[in-house]
Amino acid sequence: MSGTKKMSGAEIFFEALRKENVDTIFGYPGGATIKLYEQLYDVDFLEHILCRHEQGATHMAKGYAIVKGKPGVVLVTSGPGATNTVTGIADAYMDSVPIVVFTGQVPTHLIGNDAFQEADIVGITRPITKHNFLVRSIEELAPTIQKAFYIASSGRPGPVLVDLPKDIIASETVFNYPTKIDIRGYKPQVKGHHNQIKKAAQMIQNAKKPLLYVGGGVIMSDGNKELGVLAKETGIPVTMTLQGLGAYPGTDKQSLGMLGMHGTFAANMAINECDVLIALGARFDDRVTGKIETFSPNSYKIHVDIDPTAIDKNVLVDLPIVGDVKHVIAEIAAEIDKKTDLSDWWNQINAWQNECPLSYEKEDGKLRTEYVIERISEKTKGNAIIVTDVGQHQMWVSQYYKFTNPRSHLTSGGLGTMGFSVPAAIGAAFAEKKRPIISISGDGGFQMNLQELITAAAYKLPIKFIIMNNSFLGMVRQWQELYHAEKYSFTDLGASNPDFVKVGEALGVKSFSTNKMDEVDGLLDKVMKMNDGPTLIEFKVEKEDMVFPMVPSGGSISDIITKRLNPKKMV
Amino acid sequence: MKRTISVLVENTFGAFDRVATMFSGKGFNIDSISIGQTEIEEVSRMTIVTEGNDQILDQVVKQLNRLIDTIKVVDLSKEPKTVRELALVKVNHENHSLQEIKNLADIFRGKVVDINNKTITLEITGPPEKIEAAVNVFLPFGIKEMARSGTVALKRGEQSIPSNKKNKTK
Numbered sequence: 001m002s003g004t005k006k007m008s009g010a011e012i013f014f015e016a017l018r019k020e021n022v023d024t025i026f027g028y029p030g031g032a033t034i035k036l037y038e039q040l041y042d043v044d045f046l047e048h049i050l051c052r053h054e055q056g057a058t059h060m061a062k063g064y065a066i067v068k069g070k071p072g073v074v075l076v077t078s079g080p081g082a083t084n085t086v087t088g089i090a091d092a093y094m095d096s097v098p099i100v101v102f103t104g105q106v107p108t109h110l111i112g113n114d115a116f117q118e119a120d121i122v123g124i125t126r127p128i129t130k131h132n133f134l135v136r137s138i139e140e141l142a143p144t145i146q147k148a149f150y151i152a153s154s155g156r157p158g159p160v161l162v163d164l165p166k167d168i169i170a171s172e173t174v175f176n177y178p179t180k181i182d183i184r185g186y187k188p189q190v191k192g193h194h195n196q197i198k199k200a201a202q203m204i205q206n207a208k209k210p211l212l213y214v215g216g217g218v219i220m221s222d223g224n225k226e227l228g229v230l231a232k233e234t235g236i237p238v239t240m241t242l243q244g245l246g247a248y249p250g251t252d253k254q255s256l257g258m259l260g261m262h263g264t265f266a267a268n269m270a271i272n273e274c275d276v277l278i279a280l281g282a283r284f285d286d287r288v289t290g291k292i293e294t295f296s297p298n299s300y301k302i303h304v305d306i307d308p309t310a311i312d313k314n315v316l317v318d319l320p321i322v323g324d325v326k327h328v329i330a331e332i333a334a335e336i337d338k339k340t341d342l343s344d345w346w347n348q349i350n351a352w353q354n355e356c357p358l359s360y361e362k363e364d365g366k367l368r369t370e371y372v373i374e375r376i377s378e379k380t381k382g383n384a385i386i387v388t389d390v391g392q393h394q395m396w397v398s399q400y401y402k403f404t405n406p407r408s409h410l411t412s413g414g415l416g417t418m419g420f421s422v423p424a425a426i427g428a429a430f431a432e433k434k435r436p437i438i439s440i441s442g443d444g445g446f447q448m449n450l451q452e453l454i455t456a457a458a459y460k461l462p463i464k465f466i467i468m469n470n471s472f473l474g475m476v477r478q479w480q481e482l483y484h485a486e487k488y489s490f491t492d493l494g495a496s497n498p499d500f501v502k503v504g505e506a507l508g509v510k511s512f513s514t515n516k517m518d519e520v521d522g523l524l525d526k527v528m529k530m531n532d533g534p535t536l537i538e539f540k541v542e543k544e545d546m547v548f549p550m551v552p553s554g555g556s557i558s559d560i561i562t563k564r565l566n567p568k569k570m571v
Numbered sequence: 572m573k574r575t576i577s578v579l580v581e582n583t584f585g586a587f588d589r590v591a592t593m594f595s596g597k598g599f600n601i602d603s604i605s606i607g608q609t610e611i612e613e614v615s616r617m618t619i620v621t622e623g624n625d626q627i628l629d630q631v632v633k634q635l636n637r638l639i640d641t642i643k644v645v646d647l648s649k650e651p652k653t654v655r656e657l658a659l660v661k662v663n664h665e666n667h668s669l670q671e672i673k674n675l676a677d678i679f680r681g682k683v684v685d686i687n688n689k690t691i692t693l694e695i696t697g698p699p700e701k702i703e704a705a706v707n708v709f710l711p712f713g714i715k716e717m718a719r720s721g722t723v724a725l726k727r728g729e730q731s732i733p734s735n736k737k738n739k740t741k
């Protein structure tokens with residue numbers, strides 16, 4: 001639409017969102033955005049979801065973006081509205097998820113005056129956004145929105161913030177949406193270097209002990225099919241990072257599960273012993289590598305990533321390939337022309353799997369998080385969207401839920417944001433109506449954004465909220481037991497935890513609770529059938545369990561702990 | 572090892588801040604930074620002198636490239652280049668003859684740009700080592716105040732860094 005008719009900034013804003021095919025925005029109104037909300041009143045092509053806290057809106061946008069595969073959109077007011085989004089933006093930045101955050105701003109002439117509800121949100125978010133903009137004139141508005149969506153969703157995706165001064169929203173110009181986008185300083189490289197790809201294929205097919213190390217980049221580039229082809233053609237074992245789970249089916253025998261601090265023994269041993277390591281859309285972060293000097297010491301390292309800065313950042317690699325992971329995997333697979341016999345390697349891996357499989361205590365009949373997750377995995381056949389919070393339960397989900405699909409595991413990986421699960425599940429629910437959406441939190445993290453239960457109830461979203469209540473900030477408690485002289489400093493929530501069933505009911509969520517193993521199946525079946533609105537189950541689980549295996553922070557594979565050293569240790 | 576990086580950036584709101592934020596956020600050092608106009612109106616050139624080994628420098632260049640507002644990043648460390656810095660040095664001349672100071676300034680091709688009965692201000696231009704040497708010479712006289720521009724640099728020869736060529740990757 002372009003012509004000579006003048007439109008207001010508010011009209012232009014929504015017209016631009018229409019051009020970007022936005023169907024859902026997560027927001028909260030205020031003074032600086034009131035004109036946009038006035039306009040929104042008559043907008044019918046998108047749904048505005050009213051959150052209860054702006055941090056919630058940003059996590060919703062992230063959940064939506066991962067599941068839908070397009071940017072999540074947030075609209076908040078200036079000052080406190082804007083600063084409340086900071087955690088969610090940092091979270092999306094760390095996990096490379098495309099969200100576009102629109103913040104209201106005080107009128108241009110008041111910027112810098114410490115005006116009411118002014119915050120320099122562009123300055124505040126500079127290091128946690130892929131890019132951000134302050135719109136300085138009405139003419140810039142439409143092209144800036146276009147750039148924001150393009151930057152957020154292309155290359156290595158990430159959050160982009162657009163700050164909208166109130167006077168600009170109120171002024172007028174002719175709507176003109178550029179047909180082509182050209183940012184001379186921004187040209188993401190999609191195709192990998194051909195010679196590098198050929199070299200990679202040769203190294204892979206001549207390897208005796210190759211390993212595919214798969215990160216979230218494979219999911220974000222929709223490269224799971226290509227990965228499946230490469231893995232099946234070569235028979236190479238696959239291990240995934242926390243963000244990579246779902247890129248390759250966890251139920252397949254070539255999957256070794258997750259690697260890293262709480263990864264499987266076999267995956268970590270394979271990393272240690274492999275001769276060619278093929279890192280795909282992964283970033284060698286410290287939770288994966290442990291001590292850099294001893295990480296995968298004998299391997300030839302191939303690293304495929306769309307972001308050149310990811311390469312040689314933590315671990316020096318032998319063969320970098322910059323490009324879109326999906327494309328590069330396909331090209332590597334096409335270059336491979338022989339299948340190497342990997343049976344010795346597999347024998348070795350199977351031996352590790354038998355030596356130390358994932359396991360937990362079942363015989364004593366006590367309710368444990370691992371059991372509940374195993375049951376959920378079984379019942380949903382690995383096909384649900386699982387949204388976790390941060391802590392022990394998060395690691396147990398990564399170990400015991402066998403994801404069969406990409407874009408199904410939503411978690412705060414890089415930032416480790418407690419309070420992520422409840423709102424992110426809501427975002428996911430607006431992106432996916434068919435598959436079940438299950439939010440799993442600890443009792444600590446659940447309390448960090450539980451106001452969003454109200455949002456879930458208001459929109460009658462059939463989300464299953466699950467609380468793994470161990471009465472502790474479990475993951476911190478675990479470190480206190482192992483490394484901090486058993487000083488359980490401020491991690492015992494037991495006495496102060498609320499009655500979660502009452503909380504849920506008060507906020508409009510049908511809620512249940514149990515501490516019995518034999519009630520787990522019944523309750524899960526029950527809530528799976530209740531799809532008129534949100535439901536909640538509190539599982540009162542063992543209080544002092546720990547997540548194993550564990551490679552201590554900054555340690556080597558040889559430091560791995562596979563079980564509690566002193567099983568009788570009690571608080 | 573000192574490195575000189577030349578960065579062409581969009582002359583947009585906050586572009587300079589982004590570069591500075593990146594350096595502090597990633598823990599990279601900045602020895603000196605200078606910024607000014609180029610032959611193209613909407614493009615500025617930043618010349619950054621930093622310190623670090625090859626791996627750090629590689630990251631610095633890649634991180635600079637990653638910023639949306641940067642158009643071109645070139646590591647000039649190993650290139651033949653012209654490097655200049657300007658210093659204004661206000662020297663105390665109360666206990667020394669003006670002629671002595673002027674003679675020394677001449678050795679560095681320094682110019683007298685201001686004078687009064689207590690101090691003399693010299694303008695010295697040249698590669699940073701030369702400025703360093705001059706400063707050392709005037710230290711015993713008492714330097715009242717000094718301002719240095721930071722390094723600017725251009726590659727030698729006819730080649731230039733094209734600011735419109737789209738050859739960067741992110």
Ligand SMILES: Cc1ncc(C[n+]2csc(CCOP(=O)(O)OP(=O)(O)O)c2C)c(N)n1
Pocket residue numbers: 389390391392393394416417418419441442443444445446468470472473474475476
């Ligand atoms: C916002 C925030 N604050 C603090 C932390 C530090 N932290 C990491 S795990 C954890 C414990 C989480 O406890 P809970 O939510 O009960 O889950 P559990 O570990 O018991 O499964 C804490 C406090 C964090 N990750 N995020």
